[in-house]
Amino acid sequence: MTNDEKILNIPVMILCGGLGTRLHEATEVRPKPMVEIGGRPILWHLMKYYASHGLDEFILCLGYKGSVIKDYFLNYKSLNSDITLQLNQPDKVRYHGSNSEENWRVTLVETGDRAQTGARVARAARYVDHDIFCLTYGDGLADIDIQALLRFHLSHGRIGTVTGVHPPGRFGEISLGTKGEVQQFNEKPQVTDGVINGGFFVFNRSFFEKYLDFTRKD
Numbered sequence: 001m002t003n004d005e006k007i008l009n010i011p012v013m014i015l016c017g018g019l020g021t022r023l024h025e026a027t028e029v030r031p032k033p034m035v036e037i038g039g040r041p042i043l044w045h046l047m048k049y050y051a052s053h054g055l056d057e058f059i060l061c062l063g064y065k066g067s068v069i070k071d072y073f074l075n076y077k078s079l080n081s082d083i084t085l086q087l088n089q090p091d092k093v094r095y096h097g098s099n100s101e102e103n104w105r106v107t108l109v110e111t112g113d114r115a116q117t118g119a120r121v122a123r124a125a126r127y128v129d130h131d132i133f134c135l136t137y138g139d140g141l142a143d144i145d146i147q148a149l150l151r152f153h154l155s156h157g158r159i160g161t162v163t164g165v166h167p168p169g170r171f172g173e174i175s176l177g178t179k180g181e182v183q184q185f186n187e188k189p190q191v192t193d194g195v196i197n198g199g200f201f202v203f204n205r206s207f208f209e210k211y212l213d214f215t216r217k218d
Contacts, residue, residue, distance in 0.1 A: 006054040007150045011128055016043065016138035017063020017111055017120055031065045033138030034072065041072065043138050047104065053146035055134065056104045059127045061111045061120040073106050122212040128205055135201040144200045153202040159210065161202045164195030 016033045033043035047058055062069055072079070082096040107127050111120040121135065132153065134146070144163055153161040175184035 006147055007154075008054045009057065009130065010055050010132060010134055010150065011057045011059055011130055012047075012050050012055050012134040012136070013059045013061065013121065013124055013128065014043070014046065014136055014138045015117060015120055016060050016069055017066065017113070017115060018139075019064050029065075030068045031063075031138075034065075034068050035139075042141065043069070045141055046136065046138065048101075049141065050134070050146060051100070051104065055146065058104060059107045059109060059124050059133075060138070061109055061124050063111055063113050063115060063120065066108070066110060070108050073108065076101070118212055122208065125208045125212065128208075131205050133203060133205065135203060137199050140199040142198060142200065144198065146200075149200060149202060159204045159207050163198030163200040165198040167196045 014033070016031060018032060033046075034041045036042075037045060043060075050056070050058075060069060077095055078093075080099060080101075084094040084096070086092045107124075109124040109127060111123040115123070132150075134150075142163075142165070149161065149163065175186065177183045
Protein backbone atom coordinates (compact mmCIF):
# COMPACT_ATOMS: atom_id res chain seq x y z
CA MET A 1 0.00 0.00 0.00
CA THR A 2 1.38 3.40 -0.97
CA ASN A 3 1.17 6.51 1.21
CA ASP A 4 -1.40 7.94 -1.21
CA GLU A 5 -3.87 5.05 -0.78
CA LYS A 6 -6.53 5.58 1.86
CA ILE A 7 -7.51 2.84 4.27
CA LEU A 8 -11.31 2.78 4.22
CA ASN A 9 -14.25 1.01 5.86
CA ILE A 10 -12.61 0.92 9.30
CA PRO A 11 -15.21 1.34 12.08
CA VAL A 12 -14.64 4.07 14.64
CA MET A 13 -15.79 3.33 18.20
CA ILE A 14 -16.36 6.48 20.25
CA LEU A 15 -16.76 6.52 24.04
CA CYS A 16 -19.71 8.82 24.81
CA GLY A 17 -20.96 7.62 28.19
CA GLY A 18 -18.97 9.45 30.88
CA LEU A 19 -20.51 11.79 33.45
CA GLY A 20 -18.48 14.84 32.47
CA THR A 21 -18.13 16.08 36.04
CA ARG A 22 -15.47 18.66 35.18
CA LEU A 23 -17.99 20.42 32.92
CA HIS A 24 -20.80 20.13 35.43
CA GLU A 25 -22.65 23.31 34.43
CA ALA A 26 -22.76 22.26 30.77
CA THR A 27 -23.39 18.56 31.36
CA GLU A 28 -26.36 18.70 33.71
CA VAL A 29 -28.68 18.47 30.71
CA ARG A 30 -26.47 16.75 28.13
CA PRO A 31 -23.54 14.31 27.90
CA LYS A 32 -20.13 15.91 27.47
CA PRO A 33 -19.74 14.92 23.77
CA MET A 34 -22.86 17.02 23.04
CA VAL A 35 -21.41 20.24 24.47
CA GLU A 36 -21.25 22.61 21.51
CA ILE A 37 -18.31 24.29 19.83
CA GLY A 38 -19.30 26.77 17.14
CA GLY A 39 -22.92 25.64 17.24
CA ARG A 40 -22.13 21.93 16.74
CA PRO A 41 -21.52 19.17 19.32
CA ILE A 42 -17.94 18.14 20.04
CA LEU A 43 -19.01 14.67 18.90
CA TRP A 44 -20.04 16.00 15.48
CA HIS A 45 -16.66 17.71 15.00
CA LEU A 46 -14.88 14.48 15.95
CA MET A 47 -16.94 12.37 13.55
CA LYS A 48 -16.49 14.97 10.82
CA TYR A 49 -12.74 14.75 11.31
CA TYR A 50 -12.67 10.96 10.95
CA ALA A 51 -14.94 11.23 7.91
CA SER A 52 -12.50 13.68 6.31
CA HIS A 53 -9.96 10.84 6.47
CA GLY A 54 -12.36 8.42 4.77
CA LEU A 55 -13.86 6.73 7.86
CA ASP A 56 -17.63 7.14 8.11
CA GLU A 57 -18.82 4.10 10.09
CA PHE A 58 -19.29 4.95 13.76
CA ILE A 59 -20.16 2.95 16.88
CA LEU A 60 -21.16 5.26 19.73
CA CYS A 61 -20.91 3.82 23.25
CA LEU A 62 -23.71 5.57 25.15
CA GLY A 63 -24.20 5.95 28.88
CA TYR A 64 -25.00 9.11 30.82
CA LYS A 65 -27.90 10.92 29.09
CA GLY A 66 -27.45 8.76 26.00
CA SER A 67 -30.99 9.63 24.91
CA VAL A 68 -29.75 13.13 24.00
CA ILE A 69 -27.33 11.61 21.48
CA LYS A 70 -30.02 9.25 20.17
CA ASP A 71 -32.44 12.14 19.67
CA TYR A 72 -29.78 14.16 17.86
CA PHE A 73 -29.12 11.48 15.26
CA LEU A 74 -32.72 10.33 14.93
CA ASN A 75 -33.62 13.93 14.06
CA TYR A 76 -30.38 14.75 12.28
CA LYS A 77 -31.89 15.41 8.87
CA SER A 78 -34.58 17.77 10.14
CA LEU A 79 -32.12 19.59 12.41
CA ASN A 80 -29.71 20.24 9.56
CA SER A 81 -32.00 20.85 6.59
CA ASP A 82 -34.60 23.30 5.36
CA ILE A 83 -37.96 21.52 5.39
CA THR A 84 -41.40 21.97 3.90
CA LEU A 85 -44.41 20.60 5.81
CA GLN A 86 -47.97 19.96 4.76
CA LEU A 87 -49.77 20.59 8.04
CA ASN A 88 -52.89 18.59 7.16
CA GLN A 89 -50.65 15.70 5.99
CA PRO A 90 -47.98 15.42 8.70
CA ASP A 91 -46.40 12.37 7.09
CA LYS A 92 -45.44 14.43 4.04
CA VAL A 93 -42.17 16.18 4.83
CA ARG A 94 -39.84 17.51 2.15
CA TYR A 95 -36.17 18.03 3.01
CA HIS A 96 -34.24 20.51 0.92
CA GLY A 97 -30.59 20.04 0.04
CA SER A 98 -28.14 17.37 1.13
CA ASN A 99 -25.03 17.14 3.26
CA SER A 100 -21.84 15.11 3.28
CA GLU A 101 -22.88 13.30 6.46
CA GLU A 102 -25.60 11.35 4.64
CA ASN A 103 -23.13 8.51 4.07
CA TRP A 104 -22.40 8.12 7.76
CA ARG A 105 -23.44 4.84 9.36
CA VAL A 106 -24.05 5.37 13.07
CA THR A 107 -24.71 2.56 15.57
CA LEU A 108 -25.88 3.75 18.99
CA VAL A 109 -25.09 1.24 21.74
CA GLU A 110 -26.41 1.41 25.32
CA THR A 111 -23.38 0.48 27.44
CA GLY A 112 -24.57 1.54 30.91
CA ASP A 113 -24.63 4.78 32.87
CA ARG A 114 -21.84 3.77 35.27
CA ALA A 115 -19.77 1.41 33.12
CA GLN A 116 -15.99 1.76 32.96
CA THR A 117 -14.13 2.10 29.68
CA GLY A 118 -13.35 -1.60 29.23
CA ALA A 119 -16.97 -2.60 29.84
CA ARG A 120 -18.23 -0.07 27.28
CA VAL A 121 -15.82 -1.35 24.63
CA ALA A 122 -16.73 -4.97 25.40
CA ARG A 123 -20.47 -4.29 25.17
CA ALA A 124 -20.08 -2.63 21.76
CA ALA A 125 -17.68 -5.27 20.39
CA ARG A 126 -20.41 -7.21 18.59
CA TYR A 127 -20.86 -4.33 16.16
CA VAL A 128 -17.22 -4.37 15.00
CA ASP A 129 -17.15 -6.42 11.81
CA HIS A 130 -13.65 -5.55 10.63
CA ASP A 131 -10.20 -6.94 11.52
CA ILE A 132 -9.15 -3.58 12.97
CA PHE A 133 -11.02 -0.64 14.48
CA CYS A 134 -10.35 2.85 15.76
CA LEU A 135 -11.21 3.89 19.31
CA THR A 136 -11.35 7.37 20.80
CA TYR A 137 -13.03 9.49 23.46
CA GLY A 138 -16.11 11.53 22.57
CA ASP A 139 -14.80 14.75 24.05
CA GLY A 140 -11.31 15.08 22.55
CA LEU A 141 -10.26 16.77 19.32
CA ALA A 142 -6.79 16.76 17.76
CA ASP A 143 -5.07 17.12 14.39
CA ILE A 144 -3.95 13.49 14.28
CA ASP A 145 -3.23 12.16 10.77
CA ILE A 146 -5.67 9.24 10.95
CA GLN A 147 -4.46 7.60 7.74
CA ALA A 148 -0.83 7.75 8.91
CA LEU A 149 -1.94 6.26 12.24
CA LEU A 150 -3.68 3.38 10.46
CA ARG A 151 -0.67 2.72 8.21
CA PHE A 152 1.63 2.69 11.24
CA HIS A 153 -0.64 0.23 13.03
CA LEU A 154 -0.67 -2.13 10.06
CA SER A 155 3.12 -1.91 9.74
CA HIS A 156 4.17 -3.16 13.19
CA GLY A 157 1.96 -6.24 13.63
CA ARG A 158 1.05 -5.53 17.26
CA ILE A 159 -2.46 -5.77 18.71
CA GLY A 160 -2.82 -2.05 19.41
CA THR A 161 -1.51 1.44 18.75
CA VAL A 162 -1.91 4.51 20.94
CA THR A 163 -1.05 8.09 20.07
CA GLY A 164 1.15 10.07 22.43
CA VAL A 165 1.34 13.85 22.81
CA HIS A 166 3.55 16.24 24.74
CA PRO A 167 1.41 17.80 27.48
CA PRO A 168 1.41 21.55 28.06
CA GLY A 169 3.19 22.82 31.14
CA ARG A 170 0.99 23.69 34.08
CA PHE A 171 2.34 27.21 34.49
CA GLY A 172 3.47 30.04 32.23
CA GLU A 173 7.21 30.36 31.70
CA ILE A 174 9.41 33.46 31.78
CA SER A 175 12.72 33.43 29.91
CA LEU A 176 15.38 35.63 31.54
CA GLY A 177 18.54 37.16 30.12
CA THR A 178 21.98 37.15 31.75
CA LYS A 179 21.17 40.25 33.80
CA GLY A 180 17.78 39.01 34.95
CA GLU A 181 15.79 40.94 32.39
CA VAL A 182 12.64 39.36 30.95
CA GLN A 183 13.23 38.28 27.36
CA GLN A 184 10.14 36.17 26.66
CA PHE A 185 6.82 35.09 28.11
CA ASN A 186 5.68 31.57 27.15
CA GLU A 187 2.17 30.74 28.34
CA LYS A 188 1.95 27.05 29.36
CA PRO A 189 4.69 25.73 27.04
CA GLN A 190 4.57 22.15 25.82
CA VAL A 191 6.69 19.73 27.80
CA THR A 192 9.54 18.36 25.70
CA ASP A 193 10.23 15.25 27.79
CA GLY A 194 7.70 12.43 28.05
CA VAL A 195 4.32 11.93 26.43
CA ILE A 196 0.78 11.33 27.62
CA ASN A 197 -2.12 9.42 26.10
CA GLY A 198 -3.38 11.36 23.07
CA GLY A 199 -6.68 9.49 23.03
CA PHE A 200 -6.63 8.12 19.46
CA PHE A 201 -6.22 4.33 19.32
CA VAL A 202 -6.22 1.55 16.73
CA PHE A 203 -6.77 -2.08 17.78
CA ASN A 204 -6.95 -5.46 16.11
CA ARG A 205 -10.28 -7.17 16.68
CA SER A 206 -8.44 -9.94 18.56
CA PHE A 207 -8.11 -7.37 21.37
CA PHE A 208 -11.66 -8.29 22.40
CA GLU A 209 -10.95 -11.99 22.86
CA LYS A 210 -7.52 -11.52 24.44
CA TYR A 211 -8.20 -8.72 26.91
CA LEU A 212 -11.96 -8.26 27.35
CA ASP A 213 -14.84 -10.56 28.24
CA PHE A 214 -16.99 -9.26 25.39
CA THR A 215 -19.41 -12.19 25.58
CA ARG A 216 -21.19 -10.58 28.55
CA LYS A 217 -24.29 -8.55 27.71
CA ASP A 218 -24.83 -6.90 31.12
